[in-house]
Amino acid sequence: MPRPEHQAPPEIFYNEDxxxxxxxxxxxxxxQAEMSMRAVELLNLPEGETAYLLDLGCGSGLSGEILDEDGHIWVGLDISPSMLDIAVQKDVEGDLFLQDIGDGLGFRPGTFDGAISISVLQWLCNADKSCHDPWARLQRFFTTLFMCLRNGARAVFQFYPENDSQIERIMAAAMKCGFTGGLVVDYPNSQSARKYYLCLFAGQDSSGKKQALPKALGEEEGDAGVNGVAYERSRQVPAF
Structure with a gap:
């Protein structure tokens, strides 16, 4: 089957039905629950503390339910009115906003303790309208995301990359906007279990040290470069 992002823009693809x-x-x-739990784990939040989190592409609130279970407060953004309608009907705990994240985020600097996103990031690589420039939209999104995260916070994106070029393009945009971090590939040798998580750091941690990329699940000892963490970069990347 064709990838969903190749069939229609998200606000049209995710209609009421x-x-x-x-x-x-x-x-x-x-x-969704499993990937959301893994994304929260990769955020590396202080144990036992309530965090104020941003759920990018929150949909009908499936990932938000995991944030609720962990005792966090969250704000959800999504481009699909139908998805948000279901979230409202479910009476989810988070505050919900209808938002195209490619247009940028309008929150105050340092608002959030972290951000997660499940199955959304690859949609930004499409030009669904004549006015859309995917590279410009990625940069606008990552620039405004960096600003609204507190220093040292993390943003974790589970996504379905179409190819290595798309991964490089997304990462180049993120690093150009100030993030560090890299890609964590869980269970890289399994076609069915393999999952991609872009783990981004908005500055240094509270101790002032450079943050280390988390270890991937299913990583074979001594083979991290191939089967675990890949594409790690600092901010110095060429512009596309």
Whole structure:
């Protein structure tokens, strides 16, 4: 089947029927919950503390339910009115906003303790309108995200890259906007279990030290460069 982002813009693809099917599918909800839990784990938040988090592409609130279970307060953004309608009907705990993240984020500097995003980032690589420039939209998004995160906070994106070139392009945009970090690939040798997480750092941690990229799950000892963490970069990257 063609990738969803190649079929229609997200606000059109996730119409009322598709949003309902997505939210009621037990397999999808289980996978979303698992990926959300892993994203929160990669945020490396202080244990036992309540964090104020941003859920980018929150959809119908599946990832927000995981944030609720962990005791966090969250704000959710999504471009699909139908997805947000379901989230409202479910009476989710988070504050919800209808927002195209490619247009940038309008929050005050240092607002959030972290951000997660599940199955969304690859959509920004498309030009769904004649006025869309994917590179400009990625830079606008990452620039405003960097600003609204507190110093030392992390942003973790689970996404489905189409190819290595797309990964490089996304990472180049993030690093150009001030982030450090890299790609964590869980279970890289499994076609079914492999998951990609872009783990970004907005500055140094509270101790002033450079943050280390988390270890991937399913990583074979002594083979991290191939089977675990890849594409790690600092800010010095060429512009596209």
């Amino acid at each position: 598709e949003a309902a099917k997505y939210t009621s599918n037990t397999r999808i909800t289980a996978i």
